[in-house]
Amino acid sequence: MDVTQEAVIREFFSQLLGLIQTIQEVLPGVEHRMCVWHMYNNFKKKHPDRVLKERIWVAARVSYRDRFAGLMESLKEFDEGAYNWLVNHTYPKEWTRSHFRTSVKCDILLNNLCESFNSTILDARQKPILDMLETVGFYLMVRMEKKREWIKKYIGEICPKILKKLEKNKLAVNDCIPSHSKNWKFEIRCMYGDRYTVNLISRCCSCRKWDLNGIPCAHAIAAICDTGKEPEKFVYDCYSKEAYMRAYEPMISPMNAEQI
Ligand SMILES: [Zn+2]
Structure with missing residues (x-):
């Protein structure tokens, strides 16, 4: 191995150690999230209580900030040590949906995608x-x-797994009563007293679920149905058959083996 190769390898490993910092330098502005399963495994070394596990997962899945703040306050009262661990070792923007950006239409909490890639x-x-x-x-x-x-x-305009999620959201629509304000803006009153605002023009709901994953939430579906339109028409275009076709359109050419 010559000196140049050695320097390249040394540089590679030094960058690997500072992976988080490096990603920020190479891809500035890109959102960096942690796998909640891995985060929890670190957390449980000091806080193995199963009740805390449930609390962490509820806080990870919650989609808007007020609810997250309430859960953290409740955790502080329940176990201040566990609360302090989270505050000192994590940033909410890295592990809870309530703080994720809404621009990428992705609300995943685990790095299963990387695990599949690795095993392949x-x-x-x-x-x-x-x-x-x-x-x-x-x-x-x-x-x-x-x-x-x-x-x-495949016959259909939206990919099947997304349709299945939309159907699941439709099941909760009977709990939501929509009231039209003006210009496709709605107030949604829910069975247990919650209230949300939906804007069908900007395709968002104050619960942020629609904003996060691009699939209309139950509140949005209630508002859409009130207008007589189909919820399927309000799913983000990235889940369409057309987008899927575009993603797989590029062809990888076959190659000859090296001739001996
Ligand atoms: Zn909603």
Whole structure:
């Protein structure tokens, strides 16, 4: 190994150690989230109580800030040590939906995507760099074609998993009473006294669920139905069949083996 290679490798590992800082430098402005499962595993080393586990997950899933603040206050009263651990070791913007940005239409709390990616490239990772890239390239070539074939046959404007989530949200719509204010703005009164505002033009609800994942929440569905329109028409375009087709449109070309 020559001096240049050694310097490159040393630089690589020093950057790996400062991964968070490096990502901020390489991709400035990109939102950085933590996997809640990993965060909780660190938390439970000092605070193993199962009740705390439930509290952490409720706080992670809650979608708006007032509710999160209330949960944290309640946690402080219940176990001040656990509350202090969270305050000293984490930032809410990294692990609770209530503080996530709404621009990316993604509300995931776990890094399952990375785990799937890792398990897929497990064999390829053991290979020398060119063989590794060829293995990954071949896998992608086959996978992307399978996806293209599948979506061609799919009948429907919105992808099926998203439709399933929308159907689940529809089940709660009977608990919501919509009242039209003006210009497609609604106040939604819920069975247990909660109230939310929905704006169908800017496609947002004050519960922030619609804003976070792009799928109309029960409050939004109540307002949409009040106008006589279909909730499916208010799902964000990123979940459409057309967007799916665009994502898998690029082709990876087949390659010859190295001729011996
Ligand atoms: Zn809502």
